[in-house]
Amino acid sequence: MSLVENKRIDVAGINFDREPFIQRTSIEGFLLIRRPQYADGRGAFQEIARIPDISEALGREIVIRQTQRSRSMGHVLRGIHAEPQDKLITPYTGKMVAVIVDLDPKSPTFLSWLMLGFDNTEENCSKTTMFLREGLGNSMCVIGTDPVEYVYGVSKIYDPGTAGEGVRYNDPSLAIPWPISNPVVSNRDRNLPDLVRFLEQKTHG
Structure with a gap:
């Protein structure tokens, strides 16, 4: 299997001050969102996302039915998770x-992948949110020893x-160049199927 596209981008390189709050990416149905942040001596305030705006960008109604929080310690790697649902991750x-x-x-960007860098180590830095339509897999790894936390909403x-x-995160067909060696991976994620087996399971059940 050949990849349509694979590359790495840094969300800090996207100028949301001059561009729309919602940015399309090279992957169908994968959006980056950054609303304005307002800061003063008390702290800061920032909207995470406006669901109607996402619905308008995609041309269909988006519904978030459950929200949750995840905390990952240094060098943890999670994924590649592909539950059949839309996701909003911050x-x-x-x-x-x-x-x-x-x-x-069925997607025109089938097997494309993007690697994005997120640095939220500075106090009161603006946060970037990712929207993933159903059919996209998501994964992450922590850079360094400080923990990473994110909140995410799902459509189911x-x-x-x-x-x-x-x-599986290290599937040879995808050949993702993870930036850390010897990641901490759960048994569940380590035992996920390879890409070929996953697609067979989705096709034949």
């Missing part, structure tokens, strides 16, 4: 990279039957 502490993979065979209530869906 990293807000620490330094990490996220890798988004298009795992939808937790379902144990689909919670373990995904592709």
Whole structure:
């Protein structure tokens, strides 16, 4: 299998002050969102996202039914998770990279992936949010020893039957160049299927 595109970008390189608050990426249905932040002597305030704006950008209604918080310690790697749902993810502490993979065979960007750098180590820095449509896989790894926290909303209530869906982070077909060696990976993620097996399972059930 050949990749349509694979590259790394840094969210700090996107000038949301001059460009729209919602930025499309090279992957179909993967958006980057950064609303303005307002700071003064008391602290700072920033909207995370406006769901109607995302719906308008995608041309369909977006519904967030559950929100949760994740905390990952130094050198932890999670993913590649591919639950069948839309996701809205906002990293807000620490330094990490996220890798988004298009795992939808019907998508024009099937098998494309993007690696994005997030640095939220500065106090009161603006936060960037990712929107992933159903069919995209998400993964992340912590850079350094400081923990990373993010909040995320999903379009479906937790379902144990689909919670373990995904592709192994070191799948040779994707050949993602993770920036850390010897990551801390859960047994569940380490035992996820490779890309070929995942696609077979999605096709044949």
